[in-house]
Amino acid sequence: MKELAYYDGTIGTPEEVTVPFNDRVHFFGDGVYDASVGGNHQVYLLEEHLDRFYSSANALGIIIPMEKDKFGRLLTELLSKVEGNTHFVYWQVTRGAGARNHVYGEEMRGKLWVMIRPNLLKDPNAPIKLITMEDTRFFHCNIKTLNLIPSVMAAQKARKEGADETVFHRGDMVTECAHSNVSILKDGIFYSHPNDNYILRGISKTHMIKACYRLGIPVIERPFSVSELMEADEILVTSSSNFCLHANAVNGRTVGGKDPVTLKKLQDEVIREYLNYTGKESLFD
Template identity: 30%
Template sequence: MIFFKDGEYLQEEQMNLSINDRGYAFGDGVYEVIKVYDGMLYTANEHLERLIESAAKIKISLPYTLEQLIEITEELQQKNELSTGHIYLQVTRGVAPRAHQFPDQNMPPVVTGYTVENPRPVEQLAAGAAMKSVEDMRWLRCDIKSLNLLGNVLAKQEAVESGCQEALFVRDGIVREGSASNVFGIKEGVLYTHPANHFILNGITRRVVLRLASELSLPVVEKEFTLEEACSMAEFFFTSTNAEITPVVTIDGRTVGKGVPGMITKQLQKMFEAQIPVLVAAGQAQERDANGPAS
């Protein structure tokens, strides 16, 4: 595998990460996961814009522009011949002796990246998943895609130990998001989801779903709702880069709707999937334009 680190593309044995990296010592950094379908990046601009925003929120100045970050992800995909999977990019504040305060402002951040080959979760997309509610005790800046994921890890493990695929964070009685996803409910033909504030990460797939809902003329209400209201939805699903639009059939062992993926959820899934070949065709056309006419 070819890795990226601070402007270089390296073999695994060439990768050298310092124990004094603030990402290792404090989780002092941010990251993004960018999906690749059939060798083409999906919503890369949106992901990388959010990476820049997350870095700015924790006062890290990225050494790359959006255009350069796009080039890095494209290069990683090509060098690793990634077909379907994702690209992971991480930015830490840099390498410095361990101290809570920021190091010297001239300390450059560390930017790394790599690729992961993984198929679409077609079985889960068709059958649906189970969620377990977990008390949300994380910090209050969930809008930042931070490396500080211990709360998410513990919630996910609790869900897995209960035989569920995803955790459902509940804070002050209000459903917030999943441990690695955003959540949506459908009732009486209306799509409900938590507003994009500091309690949740404004997921890229979440934004795609809101656009698809608009194309479907499906009314959307961004408002808080309780766990009891979530369980009483006719349909429920969670979204993420790798989970796409995953139907939820039980919450805390309680059946959601009819206990199978709902009609509107399946319609949104079909619309989402229909974008993939369009995306690939557009990407291939861009490559042909960049390379000039075939000889």
């Protein structure tokens, strides 16, 4: 099939699979999610994404109705049913279905969802444009919750302004993007916000830091300011479906482009890791 949907044991196309009216996702966004790239019908960095998924669910007391290993096998099996070589693999769990009530029975068992569709990775050599926006989200950004309205608003604002992504900041402290992590290179050093409750722990960001260590690039995990962002040698934007993009504009002002050699080394290294993991020959096949 070209696209696949799964809900609580039912498999079909997105048009065929239905969700019960009383699923708590409809009333409260009560659930968590994760996602990755599928390459050669392998879910990239599956174990790490599952670890984050189960940690997010645990933080909200959501009972995932399947053991981690079994669910990993299910994701791989579902991916094998979808045509193509590169996919977006998305999954979530909601707390379950029941009459609308803010409180819930702690014995409720969650409902698993999966969506798989063809995907094209962005060219890491093509620069992107960013805007900035005050971060007014809540203080549990480390949980990959389904409550994404602030990120939706920020992403839509970026589109209206002709940009590709929005960088959040609290006061002068940069946190992350609407649906990515943001890091900078300055004087040969890689700077990135630490994994606290202001950001989601990005798996692609973690692997970029590991790539820095392999390449001998110093890493400092500390908050950096909007001013430091604007004056950085390079601005790097990472997500599970785009491993190492770079920006050349923020709020219409030209940025970056001062350390293309280090940038290219990092891009090549994270792409090499992806190709080795999936057995693909090219990022775009």
